[in-house]
Amino acid sequence: MPFTQTPEFQSGILPFLIALVGAAVLRLVGGQRGWLPVALVLPIGFLATYWAVEGIAAFPPVASKQKVFYLAAGAGLAGLMLHLARAGAKTTIAVGIGWAVVALIWLSERQIAGADTTLIATLVALAAASGIVFATLTSAGRAPQPTGTESTGAASSGMGALQPGIALMVAAFAAGLISLQGAFIGMAQLSVAVGALLGGFLLVAWIIYLRRGATIPFGPLGVLGLGGSWLACVYVMVLFAGQVNVWALALLLATFLLVPLAARLPSARPGVVGRGLQTILFGAVVALPAIAAAIWVLATAAESSGY
Amino acid sequence: MKKLMTAMIAGVVLSVATLSAPAQADTYKVDPAHAFAMFKVSHFGWSNNWGRFNDVTGSIDFDKADVTKSKVSITIKTASVDTNHDKRDAHLRSPDFFNAKEFPEMKFVSTKIDKTGDKTANVTGNLTLLGVTKPVTLSVTWNKEGPHFRNKDKIHTGFSATGTIKRSDFGMKKFVPAIGDTITLFLDVEAIKQ
Numbered sequence: 001m002p003f004t005q006t007p008e009f010q011s012g013i014l015p016f017l018i019a020l021v022g023a024a025v026l027r028l029v030g031g032q033r034g035w036l037p038v039a040l041v042l043p044i045g046f047l048a049t050y051w052a053v054e055g056i057a058a059f060p061p062v063a064s065k066q067k068v069f070y071l072a073a074g075a076g077l078a079g080l081m082l083h084l085a086r087a088g089a090k091t092t093i094a095v096g097i098g099w100a101v102v103a104l105i106w107l108s109e110r111q112i113a114g115a116d117t118t119l120i121a122t123l124v125a126l127a128a129a130s131g132i133v134f135a136t137l138t139s140a141g142r143a144p145q146p147t148g149t150e151s152t153g154a155a156s157s158g159m160g161a162l163q164p165g166i167a168l169m170v171a172a173f174a175a176g177l178i179s180l181q182g183a184f185i186g187m188a189q190l191s192v193a194v195g196a197l198l199g200g201f202l203l204v205a206w207i208i209y210l211r212r213g214a215t216i217p218f219g220p221l222g223v224l225g226l227g228g229s230w231l232a233c234v235y236v237m238v239l240f241a242g243q244v245n246v247w248a249l250a251l252l253l254a255t256f257l258l259v260p261l262a263a264r265l266p267s268a269r270p271g272v273v274g275r276g277l278q279t280i281l282f283g284a285v286v287a288l289p290a291i292a293a294a295i296w297v298l299a300t301a302a303e304s305s306g307y
Numbered sequence: 308m309k310k311l312m313t314a315m316i317a318g319v320v321l322s323v324a325t326l327s328a329p330a331q332a333d334t335y336k337v338d339p340a341h342a343f344a345m346f347k348v349s350h351f352g353w354s355n356n357w358g359r360f361n362d363v364t365g366s367i368d369f370d371k372a373d374v375t376k377s378k379v380s381i382t383i384k385t386a387s388v389d390t391n392h393d394k395r396d397a398h399l400r401s402p403d404f405f406n407a408k409e410f411p412e413m414k415f416v417s418t419k420i421d422k423t424g425d426k427t428a429n430v431t432g433n434l435t436l437l438g439v440t441k442p443v444t445l446s447v448t449w450n451k452e453g454p455h456f457r458n459k460d461k462i463h464t465g466f467s468a469t470g471t472i473k474r475s476d477f478g479m480k481k482f483v484p485a486i487g488d489t490i491t492l493f494l495d496v497e498a499i500k501q
Protein backbone atom coordinates (compact mmCIF):
# COMPACT_ATOMS: atom_id res chain seq x y z
CA MET A 1 0.00 0.00 0.00
CA PRO A 2 1.55 3.36 -0.94
CA PHE A 3 2.37 5.52 2.07
CA THR A 4 -0.02 8.24 0.89
CA GLN A 5 -2.88 5.75 1.22
CA THR A 6 -2.10 4.77 4.80
CA PRO A 7 -4.23 6.07 7.68
CA GLU A 8 -1.10 7.57 9.26
CA PHE A 9 -0.61 9.83 6.28
CA GLN A 10 -4.25 10.57 5.49
CA SER A 11 -5.33 11.33 9.06
CA GLY A 12 -2.09 12.55 10.60
CA ILE A 13 0.66 13.91 8.40
CA LEU A 14 -1.49 15.36 5.62
CA PRO A 15 -3.88 17.45 7.78
CA PHE A 16 -1.04 18.52 10.08
CA LEU A 17 1.00 19.82 7.15
CA ILE A 18 -1.99 21.47 5.48
CA ALA A 19 -2.75 23.42 8.65
CA LEU A 20 0.87 24.17 9.54
CA VAL A 21 1.85 25.42 6.10
CA GLY A 22 -1.52 27.00 5.37
CA ALA A 23 -1.64 28.89 8.66
CA ALA A 24 1.93 30.09 8.29
CA VAL A 25 1.35 31.28 4.72
CA LEU A 26 -1.95 33.00 5.51
CA ARG A 27 -0.40 34.66 8.55
CA LEU A 28 2.54 35.94 6.53
CA VAL A 29 0.38 37.10 3.62
CA GLY A 30 -2.26 38.59 5.87
CA GLY A 31 0.24 40.34 8.00
CA GLN A 32 -0.01 41.21 11.65
CA ARG A 33 -3.40 42.81 11.24
CA GLY A 34 -4.63 39.50 9.89
CA TRP A 35 -6.86 40.69 7.07
CA LEU A 36 -6.84 37.13 5.83
CA PRO A 37 -8.50 34.83 8.37
CA VAL A 38 -5.85 32.27 9.19
CA ALA A 39 -8.49 29.94 10.60
CA LEU A 40 -9.78 29.53 7.02
CA VAL A 41 -7.21 26.77 6.69
CA LEU A 42 -9.17 24.65 9.19
CA PRO A 43 -12.43 23.95 7.28
CA ILE A 44 -10.52 23.75 3.99
CA GLY A 45 -8.08 21.31 5.56
CA PHE A 46 -10.95 19.16 6.81
CA LEU A 47 -12.55 18.96 3.38
CA ALA A 48 -9.20 18.07 1.81
CA THR A 49 -8.66 15.37 4.42
CA TYR A 50 -12.16 14.01 3.86
CA TRP A 51 -11.34 13.65 0.18
CA ALA A 52 -8.14 11.75 1.05
CA VAL A 53 -9.86 9.42 3.54
CA GLU A 54 -13.27 8.79 1.98
CA GLY A 55 -12.83 9.89 -1.61
CA ILE A 56 -15.15 12.25 -3.42
CA ALA A 57 -18.49 12.36 -1.64
CA ALA A 58 -21.42 11.24 -3.75
CA PHE A 59 -23.83 13.93 -4.90
CA PRO A 60 -26.51 13.85 -3.89
CA PRO A 61 -25.26 12.08 -0.77
CA VAL A 62 -27.11 8.92 0.22
CA ALA A 63 -25.33 7.57 3.31
CA SER A 64 -24.69 9.55 6.46
CA LYS A 65 -20.91 9.57 6.10
CA GLN A 66 -21.28 11.13 2.63
CA LYS A 67 -23.47 13.82 4.17
CA VAL A 68 -20.62 14.69 6.57
CA PHE A 69 -18.72 16.27 3.67
CA TYR A 70 -21.61 18.59 2.79
CA LEU A 71 -22.37 19.37 6.42
CA ALA A 72 -18.72 20.32 6.90
CA ALA A 73 -18.80 22.46 3.77
CA GLY A 74 -21.96 24.15 5.00
CA ALA A 75 -20.44 24.77 8.42
CA GLY A 76 -17.32 26.21 6.82
CA LEU A 77 -19.38 28.49 4.61
CA ALA A 78 -21.45 29.63 7.57
CA GLY A 79 -18.25 30.31 9.50
CA LEU A 80 -16.85 32.38 6.65
CA MET A 81 -20.05 34.41 6.32
CA LEU A 82 -20.11 35.05 10.06
CA HIS A 83 -16.48 36.12 9.84
CA LEU A 84 -17.16 38.53 6.98
CA ALA A 85 -20.22 39.90 8.77
CA ARG A 86 -18.11 40.40 11.91
CA ALA A 87 -20.74 38.48 13.85
CA GLY A 88 -20.60 38.43 17.61
CA ALA A 89 -20.59 35.50 19.98
CA LYS A 90 -24.36 35.18 20.37
CA THR A 91 -24.94 35.12 16.61
CA THR A 92 -22.21 32.52 16.14
CA ILE A 93 -23.70 30.28 18.81
CA ALA A 94 -27.23 30.67 17.43
CA VAL A 95 -26.12 29.82 13.90
CA GLY A 96 -24.17 26.86 15.26
CA ILE A 97 -27.19 25.46 17.06
CA GLY A 98 -29.34 26.00 13.98
CA TRP A 99 -26.76 24.16 11.86
CA ALA A 100 -26.69 21.31 14.41
CA VAL A 101 -30.47 20.86 14.33
CA VAL A 102 -30.54 20.78 10.52
CA ALA A 103 -27.58 18.39 10.45
CA LEU A 104 -29.15 15.95 12.91
CA ILE A 105 -32.48 15.88 11.10
CA TRP A 106 -30.82 15.36 7.73
CA LEU A 107 -28.55 12.59 9.00
CA SER A 108 -31.40 10.68 10.60
CA GLU A 109 -34.08 11.36 8.00
CA ARG A 110 -34.61 7.67 7.23
CA GLN A 111 -35.01 6.73 10.87
CA ILE A 112 -36.82 9.82 12.11
CA ALA A 113 -40.03 8.89 10.31
CA GLY A 114 -40.42 5.96 12.69
CA ALA A 115 -40.69 8.47 15.56
CA ASP A 116 -38.72 6.20 17.85
CA THR A 117 -38.52 7.91 21.28
CA THR A 118 -34.96 6.73 21.89
CA LEU A 119 -33.86 8.28 18.63
CA ILE A 120 -35.66 11.57 19.36
CA ALA A 121 -34.06 11.71 22.82
CA THR A 122 -30.64 11.03 21.27
CA LEU A 123 -31.11 13.80 18.72
CA VAL A 124 -32.18 16.27 21.40
CA ALA A 125 -29.18 15.32 23.56
CA LEU A 126 -26.79 15.75 20.63
CA ALA A 127 -28.27 19.14 19.77
CA ALA A 128 -27.93 20.29 23.38
CA ALA A 129 -24.35 19.01 23.57
CA SER A 130 -23.56 20.83 20.33
CA GLY A 131 -24.88 24.05 21.84
CA ILE A 132 -22.51 23.61 24.77
CA VAL A 133 -19.58 22.91 22.45
CA PHE A 134 -20.28 25.95 20.26
CA ALA A 135 -20.86 28.18 23.28
CA THR A 136 -17.60 27.07 24.89
CA LEU A 137 -15.55 27.38 21.73
CA THR A 138 -16.98 30.82 21.02
CA SER A 139 -16.66 32.20 24.51
CA ALA A 140 -13.24 30.80 25.36
CA GLY A 141 -11.02 33.80 25.95
CA ARG A 142 -13.32 36.31 24.40
CA ALA A 143 -15.79 36.57 21.56
CA PRO A 144 -14.37 36.01 18.07
CA GLN A 145 -13.12 39.12 16.31
CA PRO A 146 -12.96 38.46 12.58
CA THR A 147 -10.23 40.97 11.73
CA GLY A 148 -7.77 39.37 14.12
CA THR A 149 -6.50 42.53 15.70
CA GLU A 150 -3.95 40.64 17.62
CA SER A 151 -1.52 43.52 17.73
CA THR A 152 -3.91 45.58 19.81
CA GLY A 153 -4.62 42.66 22.06
CA ALA A 154 -8.20 43.85 22.30
CA ALA A 155 -9.72 40.93 20.46
CA SER A 156 -7.81 37.67 20.37
CA SER A 157 -6.06 38.60 23.53
CA GLY A 158 -3.42 36.40 24.96
CA MET A 159 -4.06 32.73 25.23
CA GLY A 160 -7.78 33.14 24.63
CA ALA A 161 -7.52 32.19 20.98
CA LEU A 162 -5.57 29.02 21.81
CA GLN A 163 -8.08 27.77 24.36
CA PRO A 164 -10.86 26.68 22.01
CA GLY A 165 -8.35 25.04 19.70
CA ILE A 166 -6.69 23.04 22.47
CA ALA A 167 -10.03 21.84 23.86
CA LEU A 168 -11.27 20.77 20.43
CA MET A 169 -7.95 19.09 19.62
CA VAL A 170 -7.90 16.84 22.71
CA ALA A 171 -11.58 15.99 22.26
CA ALA A 172 -11.02 15.13 18.60
CA PHE A 173 -8.09 12.79 19.31
CA ALA A 174 -10.06 11.05 22.05
CA ALA A 175 -13.16 10.71 19.86
CA GLY A 176 -10.99 9.19 17.15
CA LEU A 177 -9.76 6.55 19.55
CA ILE A 178 -13.30 5.87 20.79
CA SER A 179 -14.53 5.43 17.22
CA LEU A 180 -11.60 3.17 16.36
CA GLN A 181 -12.36 0.92 19.32
CA GLY A 182 -15.98 0.94 18.17
CA ALA A 183 -14.97 -0.57 14.81
CA PHE A 184 -15.74 2.57 12.81
CA ILE A 185 -12.51 3.53 11.12
CA GLY A 186 -13.83 6.19 8.71
CA MET A 187 -15.00 8.65 11.35
CA ALA A 188 -12.05 7.70 13.57
CA GLN A 189 -9.72 8.88 10.81
CA LEU A 190 -11.63 12.12 10.30
CA SER A 191 -11.78 12.87 14.02
CA VAL A 192 -8.04 12.27 14.39
CA ALA A 193 -7.55 14.46 11.33
CA VAL A 194 -9.37 17.30 13.13
CA GLY A 195 -6.87 16.90 15.95
CA ALA A 196 -3.96 16.87 13.51
CA LEU A 197 -5.27 19.98 11.71
CA LEU A 198 -5.43 21.76 15.03
CA GLY A 199 -1.97 20.51 15.90
CA GLY A 200 -0.54 22.28 12.88
CA PHE A 201 -2.68 25.40 13.35
CA LEU A 202 -1.97 25.70 17.08
CA LEU A 203 1.76 25.27 16.54
CA VAL A 204 1.74 28.46 14.47
CA ALA A 205 -0.65 30.17 16.89
CA TRP A 206 1.42 29.14 19.89
CA ILE A 207 4.69 30.41 18.43
CA ILE A 208 3.03 33.78 17.81
CA TYR A 209 1.59 33.77 21.34
CA LEU A 210 4.92 32.93 22.92
CA ARG A 211 6.59 35.77 21.06
CA ARG A 212 3.90 38.42 21.26
CA GLY A 213 1.52 37.49 24.08
CA ALA A 214 -1.44 37.51 21.67
CA THR A 215 -2.25 35.27 18.78
CA ILE A 216 -4.43 34.27 15.83
CA PRO A 217 -8.15 34.27 16.58
CA PHE A 218 -10.11 31.04 16.35
CA GLY A 219 -13.23 32.87 15.27
CA PRO A 220 -16.36 31.53 13.57
CA LEU A 221 -14.23 29.69 11.01
CA GLY A 222 -12.67 27.64 13.78
CA VAL A 223 -15.82 27.34 15.90
CA LEU A 224 -18.23 26.45 13.12
CA GLY A 225 -15.93 25.54 10.26
CA LEU A 226 -13.93 22.95 12.18
CA GLY A 227 -16.01 22.50 15.33
CA GLY A 228 -19.07 21.81 13.21
CA SER A 229 -17.15 19.41 10.96
CA TRP A 230 -16.00 17.46 14.02
CA LEU A 231 -19.50 17.39 15.47
CA ALA A 232 -20.84 15.97 12.18
CA CYS A 233 -18.40 13.07 12.61
CA VAL A 234 -19.57 12.57 16.21
CA TYR A 235 -23.23 12.55 15.12
CA VAL A 236 -22.56 9.71 12.68
CA MET A 237 -20.61 7.77 15.33
CA VAL A 238 -23.49 8.06 17.81
CA LEU A 239 -26.35 7.46 15.39
CA PHE A 240 -25.00 4.70 13.17
CA ALA A 241 -21.98 2.97 14.70
CA GLY A 242 -23.55 0.46 17.03
CA GLN A 243 -20.29 -0.57 18.67
CA VAL A 244 -19.04 2.91 19.58
CA ASN A 245 -19.06 3.67 23.32
CA VAL A 246 -21.42 6.65 23.32
CA TRP A 247 -20.97 7.26 27.05
CA ALA A 248 -17.23 7.67 26.55
CA LEU A 249 -18.10 10.21 23.84
CA ALA A 250 -20.46 11.96 26.27
CA LEU A 251 -17.58 12.22 28.74
CA LEU A 252 -15.76 14.41 26.21
CA LEU A 253 -18.33 17.15 26.86
CA ALA A 254 -16.51 17.69 30.15
CA THR A 255 -13.44 18.76 28.13
CA PHE A 256 -15.38 21.78 26.91
CA LEU A 257 -17.05 22.43 30.27
CA LEU A 258 -13.60 22.59 31.89
CA VAL A 259 -12.42 25.37 29.56
CA PRO A 260 -13.75 28.31 31.65
CA LEU A 261 -12.27 26.72 34.78
CA ALA A 262 -8.89 26.04 33.19
CA ALA A 263 -8.87 29.56 31.78
CA ARG A 264 -9.00 30.92 35.33
CA LEU A 265 -5.68 29.34 36.23
CA PRO A 266 -3.13 31.94 37.38
CA SER A 267 -1.99 34.17 34.56
CA ALA A 268 1.37 33.51 33.10
CA ARG A 269 4.36 35.46 34.20
CA PRO A 270 5.60 37.71 31.47
CA GLY A 271 7.90 36.08 29.05
CA VAL A 272 8.12 33.05 26.85
CA VAL A 273 8.54 30.49 29.63
CA GLY A 274 5.56 31.75 31.58
CA ARG A 275 3.29 31.76 28.56
CA GLY A 276 4.53 28.34 27.51
CA LEU A 277 3.87 26.84 30.93
CA GLN A 278 0.41 28.37 31.11
CA THR A 279 -0.52 26.82 27.74
CA ILE A 280 0.69 23.41 28.84
CA LEU A 281 -1.16 23.66 32.15
CA PHE A 282 -4.38 24.67 30.39
CA GLY A 283 -4.01 21.76 27.98
CA ALA A 284 -3.33 19.29 30.77
CA VAL A 285 -6.47 20.29 32.66
CA VAL A 286 -8.88 20.17 29.72
CA ALA A 287 -7.33 16.90 28.56
CA LEU A 288 -8.31 15.09 31.76
CA PRO A 289 -11.79 13.98 30.61
CA ALA A 290 -10.39 12.99 27.22
CA ILE A 291 -7.69 10.88 28.88
CA ALA A 292 -10.30 9.29 31.15
CA ALA A 293 -12.48 8.44 28.13
CA ALA A 294 -9.51 6.97 26.30
CA ILE A 295 -8.51 4.81 29.26
CA TRP A 296 -12.12 3.65 29.60
CA VAL A 297 -12.43 2.43 26.01
CA LEU A 298 -8.98 0.86 25.99
CA ALA A 299 -9.66 -0.96 29.24
CA THR A 300 -13.00 -2.30 28.06
CA ALA A 301 -12.02 -3.07 24.49
CA ALA A 302 -11.93 -6.67 23.36
CA GLU A 303 -8.52 -8.06 22.58
CA SER A 304 -7.44 -6.58 19.29
CA SER A 305 -6.81 -8.83 16.39
CA GLY A 306 -5.59 -7.87 12.97
CA TYR A 307 -8.18 -9.25 10.64
CA MET B 308 -82.14 -27.11 -31.87
CA LYS B 309 -81.32 -23.45 -31.73
CA LYS B 310 -80.60 -23.71 -27.99
CA LEU B 311 -78.39 -26.74 -28.53
CA MET B 312 -76.37 -24.90 -31.22
CA THR B 313 -75.95 -21.89 -28.89
CA ALA B 314 -74.74 -24.11 -26.07
CA MET B 315 -72.28 -25.92 -28.37
CA ILE B 316 -70.86 -22.65 -29.70
CA ALA B 317 -70.50 -21.29 -26.14
CA GLY B 318 -68.72 -24.49 -25.14
CA VAL B 319 -66.29 -24.26 -28.04
CA VAL B 320 -65.59 -20.59 -27.35
CA LEU B 321 -64.95 -21.28 -23.67
CA SER B 322 -62.63 -24.17 -24.46
CA VAL B 323 -60.63 -22.13 -26.92
CA ALA B 324 -60.41 -19.27 -24.45
CA THR B 325 -59.18 -21.60 -21.74
CA LEU B 326 -56.57 -23.19 -23.98
CA SER B 327 -55.30 -19.79 -25.11
CA ALA B 328 -55.11 -18.29 -21.61
CA PRO B 329 -51.50 -17.78 -20.51
CA ALA B 330 -50.16 -20.22 -17.90
CA GLN B 331 -50.07 -18.59 -14.50
CA ALA B 332 -46.77 -18.36 -12.70
CA ASP B 333 -46.54 -20.31 -9.48
CA THR B 334 -45.59 -18.33 -6.42
CA TYR B 335 -42.87 -19.69 -4.19
CA LYS B 336 -41.72 -18.35 -0.85
CA VAL B 337 -38.03 -18.59 -0.07
CA ASP B 338 -37.32 -21.06 2.73
CA PRO B 339 -35.02 -19.09 5.09
CA ALA B 340 -33.64 -22.32 6.56
CA HIS B 341 -32.37 -23.32 3.13
CA ALA B 342 -31.34 -19.98 1.70
CA PHE B 343 -27.62 -19.35 1.52
CA ALA B 344 -26.23 -16.03 0.35
CA MET B 345 -22.46 -16.09 0.38
CA PHE B 346 -19.68 -13.92 -0.93
CA LYS B 347 -15.94 -13.84 -1.33
CA VAL B 348 -13.60 -10.88 -1.60
CA SER B 349 -9.85 -10.54 -2.05
CA HIS B 350 -7.91 -9.77 1.13
CA PHE B 351 -4.76 -7.90 0.11
CA GLY B 352 -4.35 -10.48 -2.64
CA TRP B 353 -3.23 -13.05 -0.07
CA SER B 354 -6.45 -15.00 -0.03
CA ASN B 355 -10.17 -14.65 -0.45
CA ASN B 356 -12.19 -13.86 2.61
CA TRP B 357 -15.54 -15.61 2.65
CA GLY B 358 -18.72 -14.51 4.32
CA ARG B 359 -22.43 -15.13 4.33
CA PHE B 360 -25.69 -13.51 5.30
CA ASN B 361 -27.83 -15.46 7.73
CA ASP B 362 -31.15 -13.72 7.14
CA VAL B 363 -32.43 -14.23 3.60
CA THR B 364 -36.08 -13.97 2.60
CA GLY B 365 -37.98 -13.46 -0.60
CA SER B 366 -40.40 -14.74 -3.18
CA ILE B 367 -40.24 -16.19 -6.68
CA ASP B 368 -43.03 -16.08 -9.26
CA PHE B 369 -41.92 -18.98 -11.42
CA ASP B 370 -43.54 -19.35 -14.83
CA LYS B 371 -42.29 -22.69 -16.13
CA ALA B 372 -44.02 -22.24 -19.45
CA ASP B 373 -42.21 -19.01 -20.13
CA VAL B 374 -39.39 -18.42 -17.68
CA THR B 375 -38.78 -14.93 -19.04
CA LYS B 376 -42.03 -13.90 -17.39
CA SER B 377 -40.89 -15.01 -13.95
CA LYS B 378 -40.09 -12.59 -11.13
CA VAL B 379 -37.62 -12.80 -8.28
CA SER B 380 -37.44 -10.69 -5.16
CA ILE B 381 -34.82 -11.36 -2.47
CA THR B 382 -34.28 -9.37 0.73
CA ILE B 383 -31.21 -9.75 2.93
CA LYS B 384 -30.74 -8.23 6.37
CA THR B 385 -27.32 -6.57 6.28
CA ALA B 386 -26.81 -6.99 10.03
CA SER B 387 -26.81 -10.77 9.49
CA VAL B 388 -23.38 -10.64 7.82
CA ASP B 389 -21.20 -13.42 9.20
CA THR B 390 -17.51 -14.02 8.42
CA ASN B 391 -16.82 -16.16 11.47
CA HIS B 392 -14.97 -13.34 13.25
CA ASP B 393 -16.84 -11.17 15.76
CA LYS B 394 -14.65 -8.10 15.45
CA ARG B 395 -14.60 -8.21 11.67
CA ASP B 396 -18.36 -8.72 11.59
CA ALA B 397 -18.83 -5.69 13.86
CA HIS B 398 -16.70 -3.67 11.46
CA LEU B 399 -18.66 -4.95 8.46
CA ARG B 400 -21.89 -3.81 10.12
CA SER B 401 -20.44 -0.33 10.73
CA PRO B 402 -20.86 2.60 8.34
CA ASP B 403 -17.44 1.72 6.89
CA PHE B 404 -19.11 -1.19 5.05
CA PHE B 405 -22.71 -2.37 5.21
CA ASN B 406 -23.90 0.42 7.55
CA ALA B 407 -26.52 -1.94 8.94
CA LYS B 408 -28.11 0.60 11.28
CA GLU B 409 -28.78 3.08 8.52
CA PHE B 410 -29.53 0.52 5.79
CA PRO B 411 -30.90 -2.59 7.49
CA GLU B 412 -31.74 -4.37 4.22
CA MET B 413 -30.38 -4.97 0.77
CA LYS B 414 -32.79 -6.02 -1.94
CA PHE B 415 -32.65 -7.68 -5.35
CA VAL B 416 -35.68 -7.38 -7.62
CA SER B 417 -35.54 -8.94 -11.07
CA THR B 418 -36.33 -6.89 -14.15
CA LYS B 419 -35.45 -9.25 -16.97
CA ILE B 420 -34.80 -12.94 -17.44
CA ASP B 421 -32.96 -14.37 -20.45
CA LYS B 422 -33.16 -18.11 -20.90
CA THR B 423 -29.73 -19.53 -21.75
CA GLY B 424 -30.43 -23.26 -21.60
CA ASP B 425 -32.90 -25.89 -20.58
CA LYS B 426 -32.49 -25.11 -16.91
CA THR B 427 -30.33 -22.01 -16.95
CA ALA B 428 -30.98 -18.32 -17.31
CA ASN B 429 -29.41 -14.93 -16.77
CA VAL B 430 -31.52 -13.00 -14.28
CA THR B 431 -30.99 -9.27 -14.40
CA GLY B 432 -32.39 -7.12 -11.65
CA ASN B 433 -31.91 -4.06 -9.50
CA LEU B 434 -29.77 -4.53 -6.44
CA THR B 435 -30.32 -1.85 -3.80
CA LEU B 436 -27.45 -1.67 -1.34
CA LEU B 437 -26.58 1.27 0.91
CA GLY B 438 -29.40 3.24 -0.65
CA VAL B 439 -27.93 2.91 -4.15
CA THR B 440 -29.69 0.89 -6.86
CA LYS B 441 -27.68 -0.65 -9.71
CA PRO B 442 -28.41 -3.40 -12.24
CA VAL B 443 -26.84 -6.76 -11.52
CA THR B 444 -27.00 -9.97 -13.56
CA LEU B 445 -26.93 -13.39 -11.96
CA SER B 446 -26.31 -16.68 -13.74
CA VAL B 447 -29.00 -18.96 -12.42
CA THR B 448 -29.47 -22.71 -12.61
CA TRP B 449 -32.78 -24.35 -11.76
CA ASN B 450 -31.76 -27.48 -9.94
CA LYS B 451 -34.91 -29.40 -9.29
CA GLU B 452 -38.53 -29.33 -8.17
CA GLY B 453 -40.42 -31.95 -6.28
CA PRO B 454 -42.47 -32.80 -3.20
CA HIS B 455 -40.83 -33.07 0.19
CA PHE B 456 -40.37 -36.73 1.14
CA ARG B 457 -42.20 -36.18 4.45
CA ASN B 458 -44.98 -33.93 3.19
CA LYS B 459 -46.06 -34.55 -0.36
CA ASP B 460 -48.14 -31.38 -0.36
CA LYS B 461 -45.07 -29.24 0.07
CA ILE B 462 -43.45 -28.66 -3.31
CA HIS B 463 -39.85 -27.47 -3.11
CA THR B 464 -37.94 -25.87 -5.91
CA GLY B 465 -34.27 -24.97 -5.82
CA PHE B 466 -31.88 -22.62 -7.59
CA SER B 467 -28.17 -21.87 -7.57
CA ALA B 468 -26.87 -18.51 -8.73
CA THR B 469 -23.59 -16.65 -9.08
CA GLY B 470 -22.67 -13.11 -9.98
CA THR B 471 -20.21 -10.31 -9.31
CA ILE B 472 -20.56 -6.70 -8.21
CA LYS B 473 -18.18 -3.83 -7.59
CA ARG B 474 -18.82 -2.63 -4.07
CA SER B 475 -17.58 0.85 -4.89
CA ASP B 476 -20.51 1.20 -7.30
CA PHE B 477 -22.71 1.21 -4.20
CA GLY B 478 -20.55 3.68 -2.25
CA MET B 479 -18.71 1.01 -0.24
CA LYS B 480 -15.20 2.23 -0.95
CA LYS B 481 -13.36 1.60 2.32
CA PHE B 482 -9.91 0.03 1.85
CA VAL B 483 -10.34 -0.49 -1.90
CA PRO B 484 -8.18 -2.02 -3.45
CA ALA B 485 -6.49 -3.62 -0.45
CA ILE B 486 -9.82 -5.28 0.29
CA GLY B 487 -11.05 -6.15 -3.17
CA ASP B 488 -13.57 -4.03 -5.00
CA THR B 489 -15.02 -7.05 -6.81
CA ILE B 490 -17.34 -9.19 -4.71
CA THR B 491 -18.29 -12.62 -6.04
CA LEU B 492 -21.75 -13.71 -5.00
CA PHE B 493 -23.04 -17.24 -4.50
CA LEU B 494 -26.68 -17.98 -3.80
CA ASP B 495 -28.36 -21.30 -3.19
CA VAL B 496 -32.02 -21.00 -2.49
CA GLU B 497 -34.92 -23.38 -1.90
CA ALA B 498 -38.41 -22.04 -2.16
CA ILE B 499 -41.74 -23.60 -1.25
CA LYS B 500 -44.75 -23.41 -3.53
CA GLN B 501 -47.61 -21.42 -2.01
